[in-house]
Amino acid sequence: MLALVAGPVAVNGTLAGWTDSKTSQGDLSAAKIPAPELTQDCQFRPGVLGLGARVRIFWRLPDGYQLDDIVVKASTSGLGSVLAPLAGFNLSGNTTSNGNGTYTTDVPTNLLGGLLGLGSELEIAFVVEHESGWQSDAAAVASNAGLIAGIGGNCRNLTS
DSSP states (O other): OHHHHHSOOOOOOOOOOOOOOOOOOOOOOOOOOOOOEEEEEEEEEOOBTTBTOEEEEEEEOOTTOOGGGEEEEEESSOTTSOOEEOTTOOTGGGEEEOSSSEEEEEEEGGGSSSOTTTOOEEEEEEEEBOTTSOBOOOEEEEEEOOSBTTBTOEEEESOO
């Protein structure tokens, strides 16, 4: 028993044939999901004393996609933070077709995390989501509702 406990521990190595001289070749490519396009500068609409304030976004779908393929995302914790789907927002109910292939979407600021009165900037982005789950780059705007009742609010396009 002492020999088993106090004796040297030996580990025997093995020889395994984990290599092979055969080679394979092939091409790998990934589809690029086209992004929506902003068609003109966004607008901040303050409403009356900040009530009914909204961000108006002008954009176009890429060819071959429909409104149902768009996911609207927002970041209320500062630019550069992770965009998350905008909860409580109905894209089709807040979007108007302009008849020339472009759309106008109004995003109420009350859905944007209590933006009014905070003076903080918020990013709103549209992405195309393919049926595979892959998403396009974003068409994004940044908005600031101003400090009091929408006074001094603004909006600017982050992408073209």
